[in-house]
Amino acid sequence: MADITLQHITKTFGGVKALEDVSLSFSPGEIHAVIGENGAGKSTVMKILGGLYPADDGEITVNGVKQEINSVADAQKLGINIVYQELNLMPDLTVAENIFLHQLPGKCGLVDKATMNAKAQELLDKMHVAIQATTPASELTVSQQQMVEIANALSMDGDTIILDEPTAALNIQEVDTLYDIVRNLKSQGKTVIYISHRLKEIFDLSDRISVLRDGHFIQTVATKDITQDGLVALMVGRTIDQSRKADTSSVKDIVLDVSNLTKNGLFQDISFSLKKGEILGFAGLMGCGKEEIAKALYGLIQPDAGKATLDGETVLDIANGVNDIASPSAAIGHGIGYVTEDRKNAGIFASMSVRENLTASILKTLSSLGIISAEKEQALLDKYTKSMNMKYATPAQPISGLSGGNQQKFVLSRALATDCHVLILLEPTRGIDVGAKSEIYDLLKELAQNGMAILMVSSELAELIANCHRIAVIFQGRQTGLLQQKDFDQELIMQCATGNKTFGMGGSDHE
């Protein structure tokens, strides 16, 4: 049992106050959600609690005893275990080895594999996840990796478990499994600290909610005493309309027409058209192939069959050996922009400045005779800083120091800077806070109104429903639905996404 109290915690990074006088308390047997926009300081608080950073000021007491937490080992000794948002499994080790890496069972430096595998399997079975303990981690899907990370934290058997955005990579059934795991921990009297951007989960699960904003502690409320709107208002200090739909007046002629696009083993016979000024959504469960379809149109995956025309010109005709969009640089040349779903590994240049992260896509335009014009670079940065409302200290600041929302704005600006007229977005708001999300939605709306054709792949149905003009649904690599705005319905999309139904596939798409 652990009563954890943080008092007057302050933390500064290079002159910027990340936390100021934050006081929180967590009780045994409760699920305590911590919520706030990106940059609000939730992750910093958790990292202080987990021993990754020392606090500058303030004190932490566990069961009434003042404690110094200076390392991860200190935190683990106090029974505090964190499941981080980033996945950190070793791909070449098995699931069991990953789970017990912190303390491999055995004697004299020899690992008792049988015991380890049995214990790991028992843990996984108890969690009701269908993963073999002897599988190499490299063969797991992203959501399975997330489950193994959770198993790893549970294996330490601490009294306090911190889950940082645990559902970011999970599909709906898996979220249910996670709910069970979390509730089970609660019934064992453990303290669960739950960080998420998804309000629904917080209301489903938590007993109490603590809100942080701009590094300050705002309030702790009992979940039953607050509404979603009230919570959002506490987080951002303003209200956000969550029930809007996109305006269809901007939708015009077909820009991109794709037919029978196929990549063996990933997706088959995908046909759709994308119109000027339209936001076309792609929905589907994790692993259904929706990301791969988008990647095939940006030269990251080479399709095995299919045709595509862009502005009436054939850019892809595999049967006749035509693939003018076989690489990202070729796709950019045809006016296609792209934003990755994996910001950390495929989006940002972590060690480089915010300025260079913006300009990397159009170095040619910015330079003459290979030399970059500092003025043009600055002008571009100024333009997007303003239009995107980006926040950073200096143009030379490494991008790794920005919040997820600001990083995403840079990655998006980089794509827009290429002057694309077709924009492919994968999970455009993954891991970013409510405020930045709403800013990005506003921006997409504005882009569409100005004639951008947007293909948006997302795992968040609410986001697709609120922003798209049409939604295509993919199930196991095949298209099972194409919904017009009047048909938008979460239930219907899920029916198509799970293969229970097909909808709107009568060829009405191709006028």
Add this chain to the structure above:
Amino acid sequence: MNKSSTNIWAVAEKYGIFIIFIIAAIVFACINPKMVHPDQLFSVLLSASWVAVGAAGMTFAICSAGMDLSVPGIMALCCSLLAKLIMDNGLSTGAAIIVMAIIAACCGILNGVLITKLKIPPFITTLATCLCFHGITQVYTGNNGTTLAAEQYACLKVLGHGFTLGVPNKIYVVILVYAILLFVYHKSAFGVKIRAIGSNETAARATGIKVDRTLIAVYVMTALTAALAAILNVATMGSSSPKAGNGFDLDCITAVVLGGSALSGGKGRLTGTLVGALLVVFVNQCLSFLSVSEAVRVIVTGLVLVLALSFSSLTSYAQRKEGGK
């Protein structure tokens, strides 16, 4: 914890190479003050010229998260080519340099194509091609050196031993190379692309950067700096030796690492490399001054490298711990 202590580590990281240099100078001065006599230091400056030039190119390879171990082979080949083209084929110095540079560039293209198209790791590719370049040099020269006759040497001698305004011409070459490459690193599209690739190759590709083309250019660049190092070598020696490049790769890589560039790529530090090259040559020269055995010399060089690496990882660790978010 607070701003000032973070800054101390940042300063330490940035200027660590100078600190190490000063420590090394003090240590050697204590052993024998003659080793830090201005004449000695001046001769360090002179003998460092080809390592400095080679290390400048190596900085770009390392910044792209790669490495070029074939520079000794290219340098040996270029030394022999230069001398033999002049002496055996009767080419003028200028013509010989052009032919040599073209062949060096081809060596670089070969490295780059193997690395990018066949996707063999740079370390392995260049280790293998280095052997080939050495072998070709031996076949070409019959494993013999070539000495330039006085008449044919005249032109290169001006470069190797001449002075302009009281400063050795070799120094101008080094300064020019660093001035150009610093500009390329910071101001050119090519420089940004290299750093982007070294920082995150996947993202660079997705951003539309032509990764393969850029990397091939990087290996052409290391080959050309090795060729320039060969010119400086022949100009100084007045002869070529098929063993000219021995240890050149390690000296260059040591200089780059001492200078504070990250072996993981994305962060190159050219000025650091220059000081690193001077330090490598300084330590070598002091040790030969002390007439210690080759074995001791290798041990000391290794220790300096370990020290520098511990220093850089210590400072970046301290900064990460206090600074990162």
